[in-house]
Amino acid sequence: MTPVYVDLSHTLDENIQVYPGDPTFSCCLVLTLAKDGNNVHSISLGSHSGTHVDAPYHFLEDGSKIDEIPLAAFVGNAVVIDVTSKSAKEHITWTDISPFADLISRKASLSEGVFVFFHTGWSRHWQSPMYFEHPFLTQDASQRLVDLGVKLIGVDTLSPDETLVDGGMPDFGVHEVVLGAGALIAENLTNLEAIAGGDWLVSLVPLKLKGCDGSPVRAFAWPATA
Numbered sequence: 001m002t003p004v005y006v007d008l009s010h011t012l013d014e015n016i017q018v019y020p021g022d023p024t025f026s027c028c029l030v031l032t033l034a035k036d037g038n039n040v041h042s043i044s045l046g047s048h049s050g051t052h053v054d055a056p057y058h059f060l061e062d063g064s065k066i067d068e069i070p071l072a073a074f075v076g077n078a079v080v081i082d083v084t085s086k087s088a089k090e091h092i093t094w095t096d097i098s099p100f101a102d103l104i105s106r107k108a109s110l111s112e113g114v115f116v117f118f119h120t121g122w123s124r125h126w127q128s129p130m131y132f133e134h135p136f137l138t139q140d141a142s143q144r145l146v147d148l149g150v151k152l153i154g155v156d157t158l159s160p161d162e163t164l165v166d167g168g169m170p171d172f173g174v175h176e177v178v179l180g181a182g183a184l185i186a187e188n189l190t191n192l193e194a195i196a197g198g199d200w201l202v203s204l205v206p207l208k209l210k211g212c213d214g215s216p217v218r219a220f221a222w223p224a225t226a
């Protein structure tokens with residue numbers, strides 16, 4: 001029987017939103033069937049385009065690069081925390097997470113370890129200015145998650161930290177805590193409601209980009225019991 005796979009990825013197209021200042025995405029046909037006998041595209045993108053994973057090197061000069069991280073780090077048991085009640089720019093705090101602490105600890109002890117995903121529902125704003133106004137985690141909450149043994153924190157937003165679009169120096173406290181602990185971050189996830197209940201494994205395997213600080217991924221989930 002074919003397993004049920006749940007796609008947690010946005011489609012990469014020329015209109016995707018990127019983090020303020022990041023390179024834009026393009027995918028252009030450069031060889032064609034008519035002229036060249038086959039279709040080949042040229043792809044241009046930033047390492048944080050669309051649904052992607054951040055490696056520790058994103059914020060730490062001596063942190064692991066995306067090609068140096070073992071494949072096992074990119075597969076984990078999902079805990080999805082519903083924070084869809086959060087408004088624009090609202091904090092996600094330990095109070096929102098603490099009811100899940102026992103579940104997180106239990107799944108952290110399973111062989112694949114645990115990924116914690118925050119389902120804000122903000123992926124519905126993808127491609128609109130509201131997407132930048134997402135809720136975000138407190139540094140304290142991220143520290144406690146890392147202390148529980150969480151190996152990846154994922155969000156259906158542009159960042160687990162606040163995103164500033166009008167300049168100013170953003171606070172990257174969550175990035176610094178999570179990546180500083182050697183854990184990973186996944187951003188721009190979507191469809192997290194599809195894995196809100198039950199036991200799911202999630203794959204976030206990146207491209208093997210030498211020396212790179214992150215990579216787009218095709219994020220997907222399947223039932224842990226399958």
Ligand SMILES: [Zn+2]
Binds near residue numbers: 052053187214
């Ligand atoms: Zn990123």
